[in-house]
Amino acid sequence: MIRPSPIDWSTWSAPVHATLMFVVREGRILLIEKKRGLGAGKINGPGGKIDPGETPRECAMRETEEELLIRVKDPVKLGELHFAMSDVPDILCHVYRAGDFDGVPTETDEAVPLWFATADIPYHRMWSDDRYWLPVMLEGRTFLGRFAFTGDDVSWNQLVTDVEWPEGE
Numbered sequence: 001m002i003r004p005s006p007i008d009w010s011t012w013s014a015p016v017h018a019t020l021m022f023v024v025r026e027g028r029i030l031l032i033e034k035k036r037g038l039g040a041g042k043i044n045g046p047g048g049k050i051d052p053g054e055t056p057r058e059c060a061m062r063e064t065e066e067e068l069l070i071r072v073k074d075p076v077k078l079g080e081l082h083f084a085m086s087d088v089p090d091i092l093c094h095v096y097r098a099g100d101f102d103g104v105p106t107e108t109d110e111a112v113p114l115w116f117a118t119a120d121i122p123y124h125r126m127w128s129d130d131r132y133w134l135p136v137m138l139e140g141r142t143f144l145g146r147f148a149f150t151g152d153d154v155s156w157n158q159l160v161t162d163v164e165w166p167e168g169e
């Protein structure tokens, strides 16, 4: 049975806009253990909230530089994640992927860098929606994921793949 969405997505908008950056290279993905902020203790990609006047791409690159001291090259937007939350403000998150970077991934106050084989993603230590869309991101395909949360759990989800994002986003 397909459960009706608890959210009217046609009118949904989020007060918080954020980004995630995934570096995927030679069968491995660069993740972080997040040391503070929303999702502290979880494994995730680097990323954070978009600052006023900043584009999503600029934010994804800035947050990656702040958290891991690396500068990614030629990031491509693959996805958008729309999170309807139950206990914190709703979030719209832009997801980027890159294949190369300058610098050496380095631990900072915000994050510990961790490389994983793409066949060995630690979903049990990640946000509960990630298992739905991260495999699509690893295939290099585009996607739009919509998730309603109850606390930390996904209570409703929808994933549309092969979405065309505007050029240069």
Ligand SMILES: Nc1nc2c([nH]c(=O)n2[C@H]2C[C@H](O)[C@@H](COP(=O)(O)OP(=O)(O)OP(=O)(O)O)O2)c(=O)[nH]1
Binding pocket: 018, 019, 020, 036, 037, 038, 039, 044, 045, 046, 047, 048, 049, 050, 083, 091, 093, 127, 128, 129, 130
């Ligand atoms: N993988 C994944 N990431 C998520 C989910 N929900 C969610 O907010 N994130 C990401 C988006 C952002 O990168 C990050 C939240 O932003 P943040 O609190 O780290 O923001 P920030 O670095 O600007 O920190 P702050 O100092 O403003 O608090 O968590 C989710 O369900 N899955």
